[in-house]
Amino acid sequence: MSKSSNPLLAGMLLLILVPVASSFAAAPAAGNEAAVVATPGSLDSHPAADGAYASEVPDRDIVEHKDGTLAADNEAGTIPVAQELDFVRDNSFRKPYDESLKSVAKVEYYGTRYVGCEQYSLEIHAARPNQISTLIKTGGLSKFESRKSNQGVKIHGDPQGLGVAEERALLETFAFDTPVIELQKNPHAFKPLGMQKLPGMLTWKLEIARNDGYRQILNVDSHYGDIVKFIIMNAQGARVLDVALHDYRAIEGIRVPFAIDYRSPDGTLLASDRLARVEVMRTRS
Secondary structure, eight states: OOOOOOOOOOBBTTTTOOOOOOOOOOOOOOOEEEEEOOTSSSSSSOOOOOOSSSSSSSSSGOOOOOSSSOHHHHHHHEOTTTHHHHHHHHHHTTTHHHHHTEEEEEEEEEEEEEEEEEEEEEEEETTTTTEEEEEEEEETEEEEEEEETTTTEEEEEEEOOOHHHHHHHHHHHHHHOOHHHHHHHHHSSSSEEEEEETTEEEEEEEEEEEESSOEEEEEEEEOOOEEEEEEEEEEEOOEEEEEEEEEEEETTTTHHHHHHHOTTTTTTTOOOOOEEEEEEEEEEE
């Protein structure tokens, strides 16, 4: 995120965030509910970047690595940058959306999961602090359900496109808030890894400090502050899943990715989620 920036469902989600499932029993009280249907042109969908605004990093932002404090990463195409986390926190475009997200108690997503030529009804419920449940109808009475709550992670049925290990990794690493909010709460929540060029955009690259055995690398659009890609790795450092998020839109004051693609470590497309409707529920004031 430049000075101009989870969300899971993730969120992060929402993010990260990515059927019909029951609500979280322990979800905070919510009110002022609003449902938004995804119709072309009706939402604040930012236009596809042409790469012109972030073709290069300004020279003043790159400094010689002398004291070991410069954000850096060994991956090709990553540019070391000083004071990276300050740029992420101070993104003026992102501030109104992150402030709005703080009053959101729950977000529900409705859409379709595509796996090859097959498609399945998809529903996702995300709630504070970091609860998420997913339900995929797989035909007839068959369904796949996964849930992360304060009781732990539970998975029932056969997932579509993704394996159980990938679904578990998504649940374990889900975060309701965005990197900006997390950094406000804990300035050491992320390790800066520099900047990286992706097609059509320049991104900030951050590593999440986790205690659950997983490691997560985020790519955050330096202009809009959206998480556009994240990689989940296991405790041994092996890649588990690559996730790309795009078609971000402004929904009831927060930013939501309406398209999510899941790829294996070798780049194979495993599944794609496309949202059609999002409902935002806020805490009672």
